[in-house]
Amino acid sequence: MTQTLTLIMFSGELDKALAGFNIAIGASAVGIDTTIYFTFWGLNIIRKKGGLIKGKSIKQKLLNLMNRGGSDGLPLSRFNMFNLGPWMMKNIMKNSHMPTLRQMIALAKIQDVKFVACSSSLEMMGLKKDDLIEEVDEIAGVATYLNIASKSKINLFI
Amino acid sequence: MTQTLTLIMFSGELDKALAGFNIAIGASAVGIDTTIYFTFWGLNIIRKKGGLIKGKSIKQKLLNLMNRGGSDGLPLSRFNMFNLGPWMMKNIMKNSHMPTLRQMIALAKIQDVKFVACSSSLEMMGLKKDDLIEEVDEIAGVATYLNIASKSKINLFI
Amino acid sequence: MTQTLTLIMFSGELDKALAGFNIAIGASAVGIDTTIYFTFWGLNIIRKKGGLIKGKSIKQKLLNLMNRGGSDGLPLSRFNMFNLGPWMMKNIMKNSHMPTLRQMIALAKIQDVKFVACSSSLEMMGLKKDDLIEEVDEIAGVATYLNIASKSKINLFI
Numbered sequence: 001m002t003q004t005l006t007l008i009m010f011s012g013e014l015d016k017a018l019a020g021f022n023i024a025i026g027a028s029a030v031g032i033d034t035t036i037y038f039t040f041w042g043l044n045i046i047r048k049k050g051g052l053i054k055g056k057s058i059k060q061k062l063l064n065l066m067n068r069g070g071s072d073g074l075p076l077s078r079f080n081m082f083n084l085g086p087w088m089m090k091n092i093m094k095n096s097h098m099p100t101l102r103q104m105i106a107l108a109k110i111q112d113v114k115f116v117a118c119s120s121s122l123e124m125m126g127l128k129k130d131d132l133i134e135e136v137d138e139i140a141g142v143a144t145y146l147n148i149a150s151k152s153k154i155n156l157f158i
Numbered sequence: 159m160t161q162t163l164t165l166i167m168f169s170g171e172l173d174k175a176l177a178g179f180n181i182a183i184g185a186s187a188v189g190i191d192t193t194i195y196f197t198f199w200g201l202n203i204i205r206k207k208g209g210l211i212k213g214k215s216i217k218q219k220l221l222n223l224m225n226r227g228g229s230d231g232l233p234l235s236r237f238n239m240f241n242l243g244p245w246m247m248k249n250i251m252k253n254s255h256m257p258t259l260r261q262m263i264a265l266a267k268i269q270d271v272k273f274v275a276c277s278s279s280l281e282m283m284g285l286k287k288d289d290l291i292e293e294v295d296e297i298a299g300v301a302t303y304l305n306i307a308s309k310s311k312i313n314l315f316i
Numbered sequence: 317m318t319q320t321l322t323l324i325m326f327s328g329e330l331d332k333a334l335a336g337f338n339i340a341i342g343a344s345a346v347g348i349d350t351t352i353y354f355t356f357w358g359l360n361i362i363r364k365k366g367g368l369i370k371g372k373s374i375k376q377k378l379l380n381l382m383n384r385g386g387s388d389g390l391p392l393s394r395f396n397m398f399n400l401g402p403w404m405m406k407n408i409m410k411n412s413h414m415p416t417l418r419q420m421i422a423l424a425k426i427q428d429v430k431f432v433a434c435s436s437s438l439e440m441m442g443l444k445k446d447d448l449i450e451e452v453d454e455i456a457g458v459a460t461y462l463n464i465a466s467k468s469k470i471n472l473f474i
Binding site: 008010012039040041057059060062063066067120123124141143145146149150155156157 | 161163173174177180181184185187188190235236237246247249250251253254256311312313314315316
């Protein structure tokens with residue numbers, strides 16, 4: 001039986017996204033069937049950069065104004081300091097010849113990591129499939145997540 | 159064999175609590191035996207609202223003064239901004255006809271999700287069973303958690 | 317077959333470290349083969365205290381200046397308040413006769429919990445094996461983690 005790994009990507013911070021993609025890329029590289037289920041702030045990782053402020057209600061628009069998506073603009077979970085932290089981290093990664101998060105997203109797709117976006121989080125934030133990057137395979141609810149996770153040897157919540 | 163899912167609810171933030179209860183409710187709805195083990199800040203989710211400041215020592219009292227429990231008063235993990243964030247989130251959820259956290263707690267219990275409170279966290283915070291909502295089934299230590307988790311197909315730390 | 321438990325220790329906060337070590341010590345006490353894989357901020361838990369500012373590049377030095385290691389100096393994930401929170405928490409733990417994090421690290425080693433440090437996180441932060449406490453068994457990459465985790469009944473990301 002093929003091994004399976006499923007990550008819930010709840011957090012939208014650069015450091016946690018890097019950790020998640022490191023695990024996903026490592027797993028798919030050794031033949032483990034890997035799925036990332038993006039929910040809540042994790043949707044920021046797979047949102048298209050910039051664009052119009054989305055959402056039907058004023059509160060959704062306000063939330064999306066504060067919470068602009070795009071893998072280039074994620075904060076750090078610590079030492080964020082008005083984006084000095086993420087800038088430093090990206091710089092260190094570049095000097096250590098590590099791939100950027102955007103490159104890791106592309107690499108994960110090449111290795112057939114499946115990207116699933118949480119439907120109820122999308123609805124809550126007033127976002128649609130068009131607001132997400134094209135690498136996303138599917139929009140689905142928690143039942144789909146549970147179905148995949150219950151077949152997975154490794155389940156993580158990040 | 160019945161499938162089993164066990165969540166450690168370590169965090170006491172509204173967004174993480176919502177994510178946890180979404181998973182627990184979804185799982186129990188499809189017949190998965192589900193347990194939530196509340197520890198550390200996660201105890202705030204199952205604390206009765208308000209009441210006296212608890213704790214024997216001054217430091218426990220101080221901690222509980224800062225850290226008032228009750229599922230209505232939880233902060234967000236991001237964009238908390240003096241409770242503007244949680245207020246906005248609750249408002250968006252209401253407009254999207256999503257259940258509140260309090261409703262999700264009730265729904266989880268109807269679906270037989272088991273609530274276990276971590277005994278050593280309770281002791282550390284100077285809290286007793288009486289300080290917790292009546293939905294809590296059991297107070298138990300890490301050995302009990304490990305016993306349930308070792309039979310679970312899906313284990314998550316939130 | 318022996319039960320196995322694997323924790324990814326990503327976070328470097330005192331409260332999350334305590335939760336992780338509580339689980340690891342509890343698990344190893346009942347005969348579960350336990351491994352902690354320290355990555356990213358989690359490396360702070362197993363860094364030697366103080367010493368010179370490490371790192372080859374200026375940005376690595378700056379990161380390590382902000383991010384001094386050592387299990388005695390970890391912040392809290394909430395109520396950090398210029399280290400008042402961690403001081404209070406340690407005080408409460410002491411009064412409740414709970415072991416300190418340093419004592420829990422020692423206890424975990426006595427019970428044969430395996431400590432693995434993430435090689436790419438170390439490299440990114442400009443740290444070497446000498447900068448880590450002697451309890452660390454191995455420095456290894458994500459492939460080693462996946463190999464252990466795929467045999468584990470309980471996998472958690474903290």
